[in-house]
Amino acid sequence: MMKNNFASIHSRKENGTDSARSLLTEGVTASVWTPDYVLRLRQNIHLCGCSGCDGASPLLQFRWNNHVRHSADISCNRAAAEILSLTASCTLSVSEDLAEHLPELSAERLQMNQHCLRLFAAFRTEPVLLLYALYGFIRQSGPLDPERRAALLETWLQPAGRQRLVQDFCLQQDEHGFPPVAGQRLEALPIWLLVDSDARLHKLKAMRKKGEETLRQTWRGLQKASRARRKILGNFLFYELCHNFFPGHLVPDWENNFADLCRRALSLLLLLTAVSPELDKESLSALFAASHRAARREAFS
Numbered sequence: 001m002m003k004n005n006f007a008s009i010h011s012r013k014e015n016g017t018d019s020a021r022s023l024l025t026e027g028v029t030a031s032v033w034t035p036d037y038v039l040r041l042r043q044n045i046h047l048c049g050c051s052g053c054d055g056a057s058p059l060l061q062f063r064w065n066n067h068v069r070h071s072a073d074i075s076c077n078r079a080a081a082e083i084l085s086l087t088a089s090c091t092l093s094v095s096e097d098l099a100e101h102l103p104e105l106s107a108e109r110l111q112m113n114q115h116c117l118r119l120f121a122a123f124r125t126e127p128v129l130l131l132y133a134l135y136g137f138i139r140q141s142g143p144l145d146p147e148r149r150a151a152l153l154e155t156w157l158q159p160a161g162r163q164r165l166v167q168d169f170c171l172q173q174d175e176h177g178f179p180p181v182a183g184q185r186l187e188a189l190p191i192w193l194l195v196d197s198d199a200r201l202h203k204l205k206a207m208r209k210k211g212e213e214t215l216r217q218t219w220r221g222l223q224k225a226s227r228a229r230r231k232i233l234g235n236f237l238f239y240e241l242c243h244n245f246f247p248g249h250l251v252p253d254w255e256n257n258f259a260d261l262c263r264r265a266l267s268l269l270l271l272l273t274a275v276s277p278e279l280d281k282e283s284l285s286a287l288f289a290a291s292h293r294a295a296r297r298e299a300f301s
């Protein structure tokens with residue numbers, strides 16, 4: 001089914017097994033995917049005592065019979081710092097482990113997540129274009145069977161396919177802008193929960209009341225933003241794809257999951273307009289972690 005190996009994946013096994021192929025093989029072993037931010041967090045795990053982790057490990061594991069996914073809780077300051085790090089490679093290490101008696105992760109779900117990660121590898125330097133590619137891909141893939149989805153992805157990753165995608169994206173940008181902002185309820189973003197209590201975010205106050213055109217400009221601004229800002233947003237998209245197994249389990253949910261992804265990315269984007277990542281990396285990741293904690297408190301209150 002898969003023709004190419006993951007561009008950004010390398011296998012930790014030394015025996016040269018085809019990692020992309022083994023990812024989709026069902027058998028007695030489980031494929032273990034470990035993003036680079038997890039590897040860095042493991043190196044000095046006890047260094048944080050923020051109110052997100054309280055000194056406990058922010059590392060997480062999602063386990064199935066045939067798959068283990070390592071990740072971390074982004075509401076911990078240190079986890080957020082590693083996830084958003086300007087030097088993050090945004091790669092996955094793939095290894096194998098013995099299967100446990102657990103439910104199985106569906107091969108289709110894993111395959112779609114893998115396809116989206118390959119789109120990430122192809123368009124990672126341009127986050128808005130990446131979102132456009134993800135959106136187009138999940139819309140077209142929904143009704144297709146797994147083999148056609150794989151074939152569609154291969155077409156998109158060919159030079160001609162990429163070129164067509166960029167052209168379509170530019171047309172779309174001129175007409176309506178991308179991503180679609182109609183569903184991105186500006187007032188519901190978690191970042192607002194911090195605006196009144198943190199002086200660094202006061203300049204965002206005025207934006208809260210602005211309408212869709214401001215939102216469109218915010219997304220457009222990202223394309224001209226510094227490399228550091230685009231890198232940080234790209235890192236976050238990598239985290240989202242890994243952590244939430246984007247686009248998710250049920251096809252009818254995919255577009256909603258995409259809209260949620262855009263909302264969370266927009267929250268980070270607004271933060272990037274208030275806090276300069278070049279000057280204050282620590283503040284940026286700590287504030288982003290704090291916005292996730294605030295959103296969680298809000299959800300449970």
Ligand SMILES: [Zn+2]
Pocket residue numbers: 048049050051052053054055058075076077078079
């Ligand atoms: Zn912490």
